[in-house]
Amino acid sequence: xxxxxxxxxxxRLLREDFLHSLREGLKQxxxxxxxxxxxxxxxxxxxxxxxxxxFTGLGxxxxxDISRFSRVNWDHSRRLIFGSLLCLSSDTFRTIHxxxx
Numbered sequence: 001x002x003x004x005x006x007x008x009x010x011x012r013l014l015r016e017d018f019l020h021s022l023r024e025g026l027k028q029x030x031x032x033x034x035x036x037x038x039x040x041x042x043x044x045x046x047x048x049x050x051x052x053x054x055f056t057g058l059g060x061x062x063x064x065d066i067s068r069f070s071r072v073n074w075d076h077s078r079r080l081i082f083g084s085l086l087c088l089s090s091d092t093f094r095t096i097h098x099x100x101x
Contacts, residue, residue, distance in 0.1 A: 021039040021040070022039070022040065022085075022087070024039055025039030025040030026040065026087075026093055029042055029093075030092065030093060041079060043064045043065075044064070044065065044068075045064060045065045046062055046063070046064040046088065047062065047063045047064070048060050048061075048062055048088075049061040049062065049063050060099070080101050081101060082101055083100060083101060084100065084101040085098065085099075085100055086098070086099040086100065086101065
């Protein structure tokens with residue numbers, strides 16, 4: 001009982017640590033707050049091009065406009081590293097599809 005409770009509390013704390021940044025970042029984006037948001041990055045006009053076969057299962061190739069990010073060195077950027085969470089939405093985040101890099 002004590003171990004179950006301890007693990008449950010630790011899981012909930014870790015989950016909240018993770019989701020708090022996502023929740024606050026989306027709230028700032030949706031309300032139009034103009035301060036710099038470091039919790040999330042928003043990429044517009046994302047297109048799902050085609051499905052691809054991976055060792056881990058089915059994946060999808062995505063395309064997005066990087067012209068707004070002309071100062072980013074994509075070869076050395078940590079923005080879209082392996083394991084990064086992607087939240088894809090076509091209706092201003094009323095529905096979200098989750099993916100990972």
